Amino acid sequence: MDERELISKSKQGDRPAFRQLVEKYQDSVINMSYRFLRNKEEAEEAAQEVFLKVYLSRNTYQHQTKFSTWLFKIAVNYCLNKLRDRKKFPFSRLEEDLPAPAEFQPDKLLEQENLNRAIRKAIDSLPDQQRTVILLNQFEEFSYQEMARMLDCSLSAIESRLFRAKENLKRILAPFIKKDEI
């Protein structure tokens, strides 16, 4: 069954069809939620909430939009709201405690775990808008057009957010960036 058929059947309340849609996208949604929330349990719960929302509002989905764009729009909004709640109630912060990138030395570059941590910390330090576009662009490979639709903004806004995000990341991750490599 192709995606269109699965969506049509899900719209009619066919749960097994919806399950197939969930299984197709669950890892992407969990991983993106994890990149926002940095807590595995919270990321899984967020993904479950997102799929529930998707099922309950399935009749508002229109076929002109790519399903993944619609799904990730709901997921991104959910995660951004969660982050806003965390800022309001700082004690509910459950992020994993990561050391700051400055503590990493370039000579440890080969240690994959250290590198992972440095990258995560750098991304986490970005303002929400820049972080969102970096996650969608670098990890989910959404087009600029799709990101604009997803975030309800113009193409030039996406362009400038990505530009600023990449400039910031270059600055934070400077010790890891090879300046004369191509």
Add this chain to the structure above:
Amino acid sequence: MKCKKVIKKLAIFLDGQAGEKDNEAISNHLKTCQCCGQEVKELTSLSFLLKQEKESVQASPYFWNKIEQAIIQAETNRNVLDTIWEWVNRTLIPVGATAVVVLGLFVGTNLGSVIYTNIAQILNQDNSSLAQQEINQSLNLNTLNDFPQESIGEIYTGLLAESNLPEQR
């Protein structure tokens, strides 16, 4: 295209999503500008670096089951709400509407009889000329007496007044 604009457009250019015009202009610019060439190297290196972060989270074995349970719960709640709403529509709204009509009729009838009784009481009072004035004022009947002098209307009301006067006195 100037360096400042090229640098701002480099991300979209490297992602292969710049428009045809921009693509050509940036490609031409990069052939001669070392400074922007350096920026390309750094951005490419950054993209490469970010892709190194491969940590991924797997869904737990009960991932779907929890979603399904939540769906069933939500649909049950929705059915209960639908039933309540249907009952409100079928029963409460018609009953409410009937009650409003009945209340309207009751208030209307009572209000009518109260006004009628008050006027009758005023008319039955001893100082009836005063009462007549009051009624005339409240109902704006005085305007009917303002006929031009010696017009038929004035003569007619005059005759009426004369025939009433002796009785009133």
